[in-house]
Amino acid sequence: MRTACWIGSKRGLTDAREPLRRYFEARIALGEPPVILPGLRRSEALEALAGGGGGVTGTRPEEEAPIAAEPGAPEAPTPSTPELARLAREGTAERIRELDFDELREVALACRRCALHEDRQHVVFGEGASDARLVCVGEAPGAVEDETGRPFVGRAGQLLDLMLMSVGLRRDEVYICNVLKCRPPGNRNPQPEEIAACSPLLLQQIDLIDPKVIIAFGTFAAQTLLGTRESIGRLRGRTHLYGRFPLVVTYHPAASLRNPGWKRPTWEDLQIARRVIDGDSGLRSGAAGRELSLDLP
Numbered sequence: 001m002r003t004a005c006w007i008g009s010k011r012g013l014t015d016a017r018e019p020l021r022r023y024f025e026a027r028i029a030l031g032e033p034p035v036i037l038p039g040l041r042r043s044e045a046l047e048a049l050a051g052g053g054g055g056v057t058g059t060r061p062e063e064e065a066p067i068a069a070e071p072g073a074p075e076a077p078t079p080s081t082p083e084l085a086r087l088a089r090e091g092t093a094e095r096i097r098e099l100d101f102d103e104l105r106e107v108a109l110a111c112r113r114c115a116l117h118e119d120r121q122h123v124v125f126g127e128g129a130s131d132a133r134l135v136c137v138g139e140a141p142g143a144v145e146d147e148t149g150r151p152f153v154g155r156a157g158q159l160l161d162l163m164l165m166s167v168g169l170r171r172d173e174v175y176i177c178n179v180l181k182c183r184p185p186g187n188r189n190p191q192p193e194e195i196a197a198c199s200p201l202l203l204q205q206i207d208l209i210d211p212k213v214i215i216a217f218g219t220f221a222a223q224t225l226l227g228t229r230e231s232i233g234r235l236r237g238r239t240h241l242y243g244r245f246p247l248v249v250t251y252h253p254a255a256s257l258r259n260p261g262w263k264r265p266t267w268e269d270l271q272i273a274r275r276v277i278d279g280d281s282g283l284r285s286g287a288a289g290r291e292l293s294l295d296l297p
């Protein structure tokens with residue numbers, strides 16, 4: 001049975017979870033080390049804080065267990081119709097842009113439309129709510145993603161989960177995917193022909209989800225989606241437009257693990273996205289072109 005947690009104040013007893021949530025949000029924003037709650041798994045620690053709070057972890061050994069692939073996921077499923085099988089081999093952008101979500105997933109999971117299919121273990125199609133208000137887009141699967149078939153797993157994925165929580169979003173409320181669905185060998189940079197082949201899958205994914213905002217994580221995702229060579233430092237901190245969707249650019253969680261000083265600007269960028277979700281588009285009316293600006297207050 002769960003019990004409430006209360007603290008005293010001049011005005012009487014107060015539910016302690018909200019101030020605790022704000023405290024842990026501030027910790028993660030400032031790049032503080034994690035708080036260790038002995039004897040709890042991370043999920044139990046987060047549940048104890050009612051879903052709030054970054055920078056919290058437990059010490060139970062299960063926490064360190066490797067992430068397993070989704071059970072039963074076939075490595076190369078056969079599409080359910082000859083037409084979908086044909087699209088997985090040679091589908092044009094125009095035809096892929098006509099698919100519904102289930103058809104799109106079938107085509108992607110069997111896709112051989114660029115050379116990256118030769119070395120992959122799994123296609124990483126994406127996961128999350130099909131009606132998500134936020135779509136997170138990274139660059140391409142890494143080794144763990146290729147192994148598991150899931151996007152943003154491992155330590156970078158855990159940091160992403162905590163950062164989403166710090167702006168009041170759970171991982172299962174958003175949609176997470178990459179520009180490329182298959183891992184480039186050795187994590188090399190994606191090639192233009194691979195981006196061209198895979199982009200229709202991402203475009204259709206985003207169109208069907210119809211989010212309120214997109215976040216591009218990392219330089220490559222940002223530059224690919226915005227069609228620019230500008231640095232992430234110049235692109236972040238404001239709202240752009242990707243087609244009809246507001247788009248916010250920020251650092252990739254893996255980069256923030258290497259450079260903790262980027263956690264705070266990432267948190268600020270996530271707050272921009274949160275404001276767009278809450279109804280502030282952040283876009284100046286009357287501005288033209290693909291990129292519109294928002295100056296932070």
Ligand code: SF4
Binds near residue numbers: 111112123
């Ligand atoms: S990277 Fe994209 S286009 Fe290339 S094989 Fe994988 S799913 Fe198909």
